[in-house]
Amino acid sequence: MSMSDLHLIKDVLVKDIAKEPIRKGFGRGLLEAAKEDVNVVAACADLTDSTQMSLFKAEFPDRFIEVGVAEQNLVTVGSGMAAMGKIPFVSSYAAFSPGRNWEQIRTTICLNDQPVKIVGSHAGVSVGLDGATHQMLEDIALMRVLPNMVVIAPGDSIEAEKATRALAKDKRPAYLRLAREATPIITTDETPFEIGKAYVYSHGNDITIIATGAMTYQAMVAAMKLYTQGIDAEVIHVPTIKPLDSVTILNSVSRTKAVITVEEGQIAGGLGGAVAELLSEECPKKLKRIGMRDRFGESGEPDELLKHFGLTSKHVILAAHDILK
Amino acid sequence: MVKHYSISELEAKANEIRKDIIKMLEQAGSGHAAGPLGLADIFTALYFDILKHDPKKPDWDQRDILLLSNGHTVPVRYVAMAHAGYFPKEELKTLRKFGSRLQGHPERTKLPGLENTSGPLGCGLSQAAGMALAMRMDKILHRWVYVVMGDGELDEGNIWEAAMLASKYKLNNVIGIIDRNNIQIDGPTEEVMPLDDLAAKWQAFGWHVLEVDGHNIQEIIDACALARAIVEKPVVIIAHTIPGKGVGFMEYDFRYHGYLLHPEDAKKALHELRTLQGKIRGEHE
Numbered sequence: 070m071s072m073s074d075l076h077l078i079k080d081v082l083v084k085d086i087a088k089e090p091i092r093k094g095f096g097r098g099l100l101e102a103a104k105e106d107v108n109v110v111a112a113c114a115d116l117t118d119s120t121q122m123s124l125f126k127a128e129f130p131d132r133f134i135e136v137g138v139a140e141q142n143l144v145t146v147g148s149g150m151a152a153m154g155k156i157p158f159v160s161s162y163a164a165f166s167p168g169r170n171w172e173q174i175r176t177t178i179c180l181n182d183q184p185v186k187i188v189g190s191h192a193g194v195s196v197g198l199d200g201a202t203h204q205m206l207e208d209i210a211l212m213r214v215l216p217n218m219v220v221i222a223p224g225d226s227i228e229a230e231k232a233t234r235a236l237a238k239d240k241r242p243a244y245l246r247l248a249r250e251a252t253p254i255i256t257t258d259e260t261p262f263e264i265g266k267a268y269v270y271s272h273g274n275d276i277t278i279i280a281t282g283a284m285t286y287q288a289m290v291a292a293m294k295l296y297t298q299g300i301d302a303e304v305i306h307v308p309t310i311k312p313l314d315s316v317t318i319l320n321s322v323s324r325t326k327a328v329i330t331v332e333e334g335q336i337a338g339g340l341g342g343a344v345a346e347l348l349s350e351e352c353p354k355k356l357k358r359i360g361m362r363d364r365f366g367e368s369g370e371p372d373e374l375l376k377h378f379g380l381t382s383k384h385v386i387l388a389a390h391d392i393l394k
Numbered sequence: 395m396v397k398h399y400s401i402s403e404l405e406a407k408a409n410e411i412r413k414d415i416i417k418m419l420e421q422a423g424s425g426h427a428a429g430p431l432g433l434a435d436i437f438t439a440l441y442f443d444i445l446k447h448d449p450k451k452p453d454w455d456q457r458d459i460l461l462l463s464n465g466h467t468v469p470v471r472y473v474a475m476a477h478a479g480y481f482p483k484e485e486l487k488t489l490r491k492f493g494s495r496l497q498g499h500p501e502r503t504k505l506p507g508l509e510n511t512s513g514p515l516g517c518g519l520s521q522a523a524g525m526a527l528a529m530r531m532d533k534i535l536h537r538w539v540y541v542v543m544g545d546g547e548l549d550e551g552n553i554w555e556a557a558m559l560a561s562k563y564k565l566n567n568v569i570g571i572i573d574r575n576n577i578q579i580d581g582p583t584e585e586v587m588p589l590d591d592l593a594a595k596w597q598a599f600g601w602h603v604l605e606v607d608g609h610n611i612q613e614i615i616d617a618c619a620l621a622r623a624i625v626e627k628p629v630v631i632i633a634h635t636i637p638g639k640g641v642g643f644m645e646y647d648f649r650y651h652g653y654l655l656h657p658e659d660a661k662k663a664l665h666e667l668r669t670l671q672g673k674i675r676g677e678h679e
Contacts, residue, residue: 110528110531131531132531134527134559134563136555136559137555137558137559139555139558139559141516141520141551141552141555142520142523142552142555142556142559145517145520145521145524145552145556146520146521146523146524146527146556146559147524148510148517148520148521148524149520149521149522149523149524149525149526149527149528150524150525150527150528151524152509152510152521152524152525152528153524153525153528153529153532154528155528155531157524172514173514173517173520173552176511176512176513176514176517177510177511177512177517177520177521180501180503180511181501181502181503181510181511182502182503
């Protein structure tokens with residue numbers, strides 16, 4: 070395998086790799102976007118600090134709306150602000166938004182074609198101690214199925230910052246998926262990000278590993294170790310789950326022998342679902358999908374849960390050996 | 395811009411609008427009749443007196459906004475818009491037909507002049523609040539956001555979330571108009587899910603409440619003028635209406651909420667409305 074020239078960090082295997090919650094990058098990106106464009110506004114449902122909107126609120130109090138614990142109102146108020154030319158970022162925990170307000174998003178944002186940016190923080194089992202109610206796993210599926218909707222799950226805080234700024238300039242409705250826990254930083258300021266693009270983070274010829282969100286780090290670690298075990302893996306990072314960059318994926322899959330998808334969410338309707346749909350139509354290949362299989366999470370330490378539910382680099386390695394058998 | 399009409403001219407206009415509603419629903423072969431007929435006076439007052447708008451420039455940046463929250467009553471809006479000059483009346487025949495700009499429930503992206511896509515209930519007031527907040531951020535004065543809501547849709551929690559928000563931010567540029575016709579699909583509102591004391595509910599949520607006879611065009615116009623003058627709070631106008639107004643056998647009958655209009659019913663309805671037209675003329679002569 071060989072690392073891409075995308076200005077990633079030099080060594081993902083380093084023990085004391087720098088970490089930061091992905092949502093922190095969103096907070097910085099929103100502030101930057103707001104400085105660049107006076108029409109960027111924000112609304113939150115009683116989770117301003119947790120979702121990192123507090124930076125924006127402190128700097129632009131007149132452009133910030135606190136709606137209280139009312140997620141249906143959150144997105145429909147966003148729809149109204151967008152109709153008047155604003156670019157609203159509306160945030161809560163992913164379990165509540167888009168968990169609770171799907172129909173409002175469908176009708177008043179997607180069908181009504183308003184560029185509201187729905188920001189769901191605390192997605193995935195790595196939310197940890199709060200338990201299954203707060204570990205949102207179905208958000209990718211819920212948002213991916215909606216016409217007009219863009220779905221983005223950044224891989225680290227640096228990419229989240231770039232994604233937020235890019236979304237502020239984009240005219241489409243969008244969902245931005247964020248994680249709570251400190252996540253290894255694997256990209257740098259120079260690493261490219263464009264909505265709708267997937268990126269080959271490491272080149273290989275045996276197997277294609279397709280990952281999204283914080284799971285890309287796990288995929289990278291797995292690829293490094295697999296190389297020493299004689300398997301040459303290509304890793305594709307898919308920050309934009311919709312629209313899916315089918316060209317980049319098919320370019321890789323057409324050369325390799327098998328495919329693994331990795332995500333921290335339900336496979337059904339998630340990245341695993343999206344890739345399976347693409348490949349079965351365009352390029353059928355042996356496929357293993359790592360993620361949540363039709364079940365809920367539970368309370369526990371994030372690392373403990375990731376291990377329990379099979380969402381670590383070790384599980385990617387096992388899957389690779391298994392699929393190439 | 396908008397020509398000034400006398401009250402009797404507006405009443406005659408409302409009657410014309412009712413006739414066109416019956417004709418278009420008959421043509422469409424489906425759709426809600428009672429709500430649109432009950433709202434005809436309110437929409438006449440809005441499009442021909444109250445709203446600052448320009449049918450030739452639907453996206454005019456100084457216009458007032460009219461949101462329809464209970465999207466199923468959109469036939470009355472389509473007819474009022476056609477009469478106001480947004481599109482040819484001929485197009486009313488296309489309601490609910492394949493390829494039409496007049497979708498069964500309103501879609502903003504299909505027809506210039508619509509401000510929101512609606513049908514699923516309970517969202518209009520939130521959107522109005524969002525628009526009002528955006529206008530305030532931009533320091534826009536003298537533009538109002540009117541939002542027409544059904545009474546049945548007040549069952550939706552989303553409405554009350556919006557009511558709290560508009561009150562919190564003292565959105566005096568929002569004017570809610572509730573079509574209080576006391577019916578919904580499953581029966582009378584007070585049986586399906588009681589709403590009374592409705593005025594007290596809105597007052598408790600921090601709104602200024604006005605009540606009008608929703609078929610008295612002068613009262614509707616005056617209430618909106620008063621609402622624009624009240625700056626301390628958002629204002630909601632509870633407009634008491636008769637579902638199916640103008641067509642005797644439909645009036646007050648909840649079964650006409652989403653009832654398919656048979657050709658013989660349509661004929662009877664049009665006959666009644668023609669008679670009513672004579673009466674309006676007679677009253678003002």
